Amino acid sequence: MGLLEQIKDAGIIGCGGAGFPTHAKLNCEVEYLLVNAAECEPLLRTDRYLMKHRPEDIIRAVEAVGQMTKAQKMFIGLKETYTDEIASLQKAISSLKSPVKLFPLHNYYPAGDEQALVCDITGRTVPPAGIPLNVGAVVSNVASMIGISEAMNDTPFTEKYLTVTGEVKEPIIVKAPIGTSVKSCIEAAGGSLISDYHILIGGPMMGKLYKKEELDSLYVTKTTSGVVIVKNDSALVQGKEFPLERAMRMARVSCIQCQYCTEMCPRFLIGHPLSPHKIMRSVAYSENLEETMKLQAVKEALTCSECGLCEVYACPMMLSPRKVNQMLKAEYRKQGIRYQRTQDSYSAREQRDYRRVNSHRLAMRLDVEAYYDYDIDKLVELAPDEVHISVAQHIGAPGEIQVQVGDSVNKGDLLGKIPENALSANTHCSINGTVTAIDKNMITIKKA
Ligand code: SF4
Ligand code: SF4
Numbered sequence: 001m002g003l004l005e006q007i008k009d010a011g012i013i014g015c016g017g018a019g020f021p022t023h024a025k026l027n028c029e030v031e032y033l034l035v036n037a038a039e040c041e042p043l044l045r046t047d048r049y050l051m052k053h054r055p056e057d058i059i060r061a062v063e064a065v066g067q068m069t070k071a072q073k074m075f076i077g078l079k080e081t082y083t084d085e086i087a088s089l090q091k092a093i094s095s096l097k098s099p100v101k102l103f104p105l106h107n108y109y110p111a112g113d114e115q116a117l118v119c120d121i122t123g124r125t126v127p128p129a130g131i132p133l134n135v136g137a138v139v140s141n142v143a144s145m146i147g148i149s150e151a152m153n154d155t156p157f158t159e160k161y162l163t164v165t166g167e168v169k170e171p172i173i174v175k176a177p178i179g180t181s182v183k184s185c186i187e188a189a190g191g192s193l194i195s196d197y198h199i200l201i202g203g204p205m206m207g208k209l210y211k212k213e214e215l216d217s218l219y220v221t222k223t224t225s226g227v228v229i230v231k232n233d234s235a236l237v238q239g240k241e242f243p244l245e246r247a248m249r250m251a252r253v254s255c256i257q258c259q260y261c262t263e264m265c266p267r268f269l270i271g272h273p274l275s276p277h278k279i280m281r282s283v284a285y286s287e288n289l290e291e292t293m294k295l296q297a298v299k300e301a302l303t304c305s306e307c308g309l310c311e312v313y314a315c316p317m318m319l320s321p322r323k324v325n326q327m328l329k330a331e332y333r334k335q336g337i338r339y340q341r342t343q344d345s346y347s348a349r350e351q352r353d354y355r356r357v358n359s360h361r362l363a364m365r366l367d368v369e370a371y372y373d374y375d376i377d378k379l380v381e382l383a384p385d386e387v388h389i390s391v392a393q394h395i396g397a398p399g400e401i402q403v404q405v406g407d408s409v410n411k412g413d414l415l416g417k418i419p420e421n422a423l424s425a426n427t428h429c430s431i432n433g434t435v436t437a438i439d440k441n442m443i444t445i446k447k448a
Helices: 003-010 046-053 055-068 083-095 114-122 142-151 182-188 212-217 235-241 246-254 276-284 296-303 309-314 319-334 350-354 357-364
Strands: 032-036 073-079 099-105 137-141 159-167 173-175 198-199 207-209 228-233 380-381 387-389 414-417 433-439 442-447
Touching: 003 142, 003 276, 032 055, 032 142, 046 055, 046 083, 046 142, 055 073, 055 083, 055 099, 055 142, 073 083, 073 114, 073 207, 083 099, 099 114, 114 309, 137 142, 142 276, 142 296, 142 357, 182 198, 182 212, 182 228, 198 212, 207 212, 207 350, 212 319, 228 235, 235 276, 235 319, 246 276, 276 296, 296 319, 309 319
Parallel strands: 032 073, 032 137, 073 099, 159 228, 173 380
Antiparallel strands: 159 173, 198 207, 198 228, 387 442, 433 442
């Protein structure tokens, strides 16, 4: 069996973001294979743990994927501040005599944005609404490389490494079977230090916020990279919960058109025409949103990555171009309107080099600086009695369910199978046990 089939069979998907099936992404030939190890969310340490503790697995997988995609150049992009991780990977590269190279990046947010990474390493700009393949590159995450190294031994993707941090007794890295409750991950970190809190799944910039009352319904998926406990009154919680209607009202009365949101926008800086200050002006003063949405400057909202830098860092008036763009994107999607490019080629703006926002300063602005310098290197492996596994953890069609209530299942058994000719991913069982419930796409398995 070829590597692409092994990756497909194992159910590997992008580990930090939306969960694009990796076999579909890597079914290409490229000049550059880029491995994203920048872990740009300020508080997460998962990728750093993997680079320190499983460097040879990473390098072997990068090399194998490089051969498969006929990549002429293979780079792992990671921050220049990751001294131990660089040393660990460099040692593995030397001992394996590998052609894989490391590419040190500045410690800025969002260094791990796929398009920023392509721009940093290749000097090329992915066109707006495009993909790295448009400029001869493919990007995969370092955690996906761990999954691929296991797929090379025909082991499916059933366990996930994630960071548990914030207001917990002892910040840790957890290795959890997919479907483990988030609650048990928090307990493994000694529990929360505060009684009232919010839970952030992912990092503080792009992660999803949940109320404490929702904790019992949260489970580890293939894309869970972190669990962060945050105080209810933190700037982070207040910013994320700020209602759109209020954000729009505030934009109308408070936007001073200073353009900082545009000048610091990572997509603007790589050369895209996205100018959030123009969108704010057009939308805030619009009397007819439908007409306003026909303007090209407003349609550029479709290329916003929702990185949040404009909202958290750039705007002196505490406005949220990100929320406005999210609203516009949803509206365009509803109307079936897709982005049309207006230029043949794009290149990074000169000011990009000195407009980068340092990750530490960002953590201060987010009110999470207290957790920024945690050196998280302790691993706790969980063995839950029950898991809740969705067959729709990825982009594309849900997997076709292969089991019934009452079936005995073993770790590695197929639960959700890729439907014929669909973009999808396989999902496997993560513990030995019995299927006790199936609710839509969610399968519950109790330990035997
Ligand atoms: S940074 Fe804020 S105040 Fe300045 S143009 Fe952008 S939205 Fe308006
Ligand atoms: S969220 Fe703001 S800073 Fe980020 S890409 Fe969108 S407009 Fe630019």
